[in-house]
Amino acid sequence: MTLSSIKKIALKVVCFLFASIYLISFNLHANDAQMKSLINDITKMYMSSMVYVFKSQPIINDKNIDKKELLGKRFIDNIKQTYLAKYNEEFPKEDHFVKTVLLQAMVEVMDDNKALLYDDEIGFKGIIPATFAFQLSAKLSTKGVGLKIKFTRTAGQIRNKLNRPDSWESSVMKKIQNNPKIYYDENALLNGRPAIRQFTPLPMAHYCLACHGIPDNNPLNAGKKRSEWTNIDITGFEMENWTIDDFGGGVSISIEKSVLE
Template sequence: MVKSVTRVIFLFSCLLSFFVNSSEVSKDSDAKVFITEVSNIYMASSYLIFKQQSLINQKGGDKSTLFGKAFINNIKNAYEAKFNTKFPKENRRLYTSLLKAMIDVMEDNRTLIYDDELSFKGLIPATFSFQLSEKLTQKGLGVKIKFTNFASSIRNKLNLPDQWEVAAMKSFKQNKEKSYFDDESTLNNIPAYRYFVPMKLERFCLNCHGTPQHNPLNVGLDKSQWSKIDVTGFEMENWELGDFGGGLSVTIYKKDFLELEELCELNYISTFACHFFALE
């Protein structure tokens, strides 16, 4: 009895690997769509964090839209406004986990956000992305999201690029692509899908990364008193509008992308096999 069950399981594994291999091409293009959407969802959330800076930093008042479902609804609205398409259906465990992790990060910052002593809370996209990535790692989701730049332009050493990111950034200098997807890469020697979107400096980036004339702390001051230190305490880089401003790097381990439930959803494996595994 035990032997025959083992044999059935073995046969199923063979069947499974056959179906998975034969759908390699569609799997990779599907991964590209998915990783692009994850990156866009993240971009929408950072856009929101920027737009909400005055709410985040204000003393007192109702800040409930920064938490829970209301926060996610705002991300969805920001996504639809920015990318001019509907927010993706949340039919993947990774999507729902990503949104849940975003809520958790905001919740972790609740005391800070409601601190009435601090006029600048330091909750900006770069810190949000760092905390989000930590959260995703804690949850074992195998998704990494990181803002990075060339080593010579970096503010925080924790954001230093790895070799793959350096190569991606260099490739934008040569070809003027909008993003860079790689389905044959690794992270920590684990096979991974990787995606990079370069960012150009927009007007609001200049508040911190631009010249002292853009520093909101200098408003109304005589030029001789202008500070080169931005509101976050870093020395301003003197970058200009439209300059390369680093980019967003998203990595998903292949093993986490190919969850069994998703293989079933996508009909990569037979319905019968899905039921078999569901019974496990």
């Protein structure tokens, strides 16, 4: 074997190695981008459903009106419209089964509430964004699909104990509380298994203050003398006196990596 042929072979080997490294790194980046895109889509779908539930309070609570907009395919169509209006982009394609499971779970949650929705002897039904979000989280946890969604806030400020943050969520909120921004972790764990996790802070909105703000914000006090005001909100909890500048908690989404493969 001549020196030049050895050089040629060496060059080919080096080229092959570089090409392999490039392809592997390209693939890793592509997977990373896909994972981020999926978790973003899930977050925005979930948040759109909460917004739609907020906007639908009159339909939810009014008596003797049709509730079809809140059920089945119509409910999903309304969430899609809300998504379009909120993010100014088309609703994500159902190109991953976790998105399908999420949409199915939304329909199932509203159907679980069907008897209550149609009960004309009950005024306030208690189907508000936070309770809808929790019911959806609870429903997803029964599906065994490696997707966990939680609407949470710093410990000690949680009304529903089952919504308390885990250690990952607590540490993330500690980091971002003063400078709220999306926190993405591609090397986290869920149920002891490798997972991607994302925490999306929610800015406090005026509608949050109707329950969590001060008695001035409480719709139950509207038109009453100040001496007759209550600091108990419509859901039966004591109001927290939060303001529009307070940290609003956020949406925590975790997806097991095995689901993404």
